[in-house]
Amino acid sequence: MGKFSKLITEPLRKTNPITVLVLGVCSCLAVTAKMKPAVVMAISVTVVTAFSNLIISLLRNGIPARIRIIVQLVVVAALVILVDQFLKAFVYDVSKQLSVFVGLIITNCIVMGRLEAYAMSHKPIESFFDGIGNGLGYGLILVIVAFFRELLGSGSLWGFPIVPKAFYAAGYLNNSLMILPPMALIIVGIVIWIQRSRHPELQEKK
Amino acid sequence: MNLFNIFIKSVFIDNMIFAYFLGMCSYLAVSKTVKTSFGLGMAVTFVLLITVPINFLVNKYLLSDGALAWVSPQFAHVNLSFLSFIIFIAIIASIVQILEMIIEKFSPSLYAALGIFLPLIAVNCAILGCSLFMQERGMNNVAEATVFGLGSGLGWLLAIVGIAAIREKIRYSNIPKALQGIGISFIITGLMGIAFMAFLGIKI
Numbered sequence: 001m002g003k004f005s006k007l008i009t010e011p012l013r014k015t016n017p018i019t020v021l022v023l024g025v026c027s028c029l030a031v032t033a034k035m036k037p038a039v040v041m042a043i044s045v046t047v048v049t050a051f052s053n054l055i056i057s058l059l060r061n062g063i064p065a066r067i068r069i070i071v072q073l074v075v076v077a078a079l080v081i082l083v084d085q086f087l088k089a090f091v092y093d094v095s096k097q098l099s100v101f102v103g104l105i106i107t108n109c110i111v112m113g114r115l116e117a118y119a120m121s122h123k124p125i126e127s128f129f130d131g132i133g134n135g136l137g138y139g140l141i142l143v144i145v146a147f148f149r150e151l152l153g154s155g156s157l158w159g160f161p162i163v164p165k166a167f168y169a170a171g172y173l174n175n176s177l178m179i180l181p182p183m184a185l186i187i188v189g190i191v192i193w194i195q196r197s198r199h200p201e202l203q204e205k206k
Numbered sequence: 207m208n209l210f211n212i213f214i215k216s217v218f219i220d221n222m223i224f225a226y227f228l229g230m231c232s233y234l235a236v237s238k239t240v241k242t243s244f245g246l247g248m249a250v251t252f253v254l255l256i257t258v259p260i261n262f263l264v265n266k267y268l269l270s271d272g273a274l275a276w277v278s279p280q281f282a283h284v285n286l287s288f289l290s291f292i293i294f295i296a297i298i299a300s301i302v303q304i305l306e307m308i309i310e311k312f313s314p315s316l317y318a319a320l321g322i323f324l325p326l327i328a329v330n331c332a333i334l335g336c337s338l339f340m341q342e343r344g345m346n347n348v349a350e351a352t353v354f355g356l357g358s359g360l361g362w363l364l365a366i367v368g369i370a371a372i373r374e375k376i377r378y379s380n381i382p383k384a385l386q387g388i389g390i391s392f393i394i395t396g397l398m399g400i401a402f403m404a405f406l407g408i409k410i
Contacts, residue, residue: 024231025227025231025234026227026335029230069299073296074296077291078292081288081289085288099342100335100342104331104335104338106291106334107295107329107330107334112329180403181224181226181399182224182398184396185227185399186392186393186396186397189385189389189390189393192385192388192389192392193382193384193385193389194384195384196383197382197384203383203386
């Protein structure tokens with residue numbers, strides 16, 4: 001199992017899809033104002049990445065190279081429709097909050113990036129674990145960003161108030177700037193800064 | 207909503223990058239110089255201008271609830287909207303392919319400017335996102351959808367040219383090593399987003 005556990009843990013740290021490879025940033029930032037949509041989004045992306053990796057890897061020898069992008073898009077789009085219908089059926093309120101961003105998993109660069117870079121050239125089982133690992137790496141950043149935005153912006157986590165009432169009585173205010181989109185970018189910037197300070201080999205050469 | 211209102215709103219207030227983070231991947235990857243980012247911005251605007259109205263027509267006459275009533279009354283209760291993701295992305299991918307061939311044939315100079323970016327655009331989230339927003343916000347007619355597509359494209363162009371200009375300027379600044387490149391680009395985009403929030407209060 002050593003190889004498989006490595007496939008899952010590597011993307012959490014050194015080959016993180018968002019902070020190192022800079023893939024999948026598009027849909028990542030808009031859903032992180034609260035913890036709940038962020039976790040749902042992370043799970044959806046993990047499922048789509050894992051299964052599209054598995055399916056494309058099974059089909060990889062039968063796909064003509066010229067039309068592979070279209071084939072990949074169709075497989076991913078079919079999976080995303082399944083996820084979207086599932087979310088609408090079971091967690092309708094979250095699916096409303098995510099709005100178009102569930103559909104945008106189709107063009108999420110992580111999914112396409114892993115299909116191109118990994119699934120087209122590896123065996124199905126390995127590709128499946130690679131998909132799970134990258135989905136989790138993406139989810140980790142999502143949850144970190146959502147944690148700080150919800151804690152500082154709304155004073156709650158997962159919808160439960162965390163900041164004590166006494167703080168508000170003493171004049172503490174929620175920083176409503178954290179809820180607004182630009183702060184998500186700045187938090188991701190800081191996460192990248194911390195990660196690259198700890199792993200100097202990731203720093204960009206001029 | 208009049209057309210001018212939609213245009214201003216989609217360029218400044220609901221800017222694709224600063225309000226919805228759509229198309230961030232190519233935005234961060236290609237914004238190293240103003241010249242290439244202008245080329246990519248033009249290509250995105252061009253593709254949005256064409257795909258959003260087409261997807262609007264497809265949505266109105268094929269996919270939305272009861273849309274097939276024009277074929278025959280017995281289809282009036284058919285609702286195909288669950289297929290919209292797959293249809294939209296297929297339309298976008300094929301239009302990008304066709305556009306590439308047409309431009310190559312009729313305008314080699316435009317092809318030289320846009321050519322390398324066109325294949326990238328099929329998987330740019332801004333394009334699919336714009337079509338999905340068009341569907342979600344319930345645009346009324348083709349004119350509104352066209353203006354919405356054009357405005358979103360120009361907003362994206364504005365954002366990418368802006369950050370490319372700033373990145374050219376900061377190339378020789380003294381930035382902490384770990385923050386160079388992607389890190390500082392994220393933070394600059396955040397600051398630009400805060401600047402764009404000034405447009406939020408505008409009522410037209």
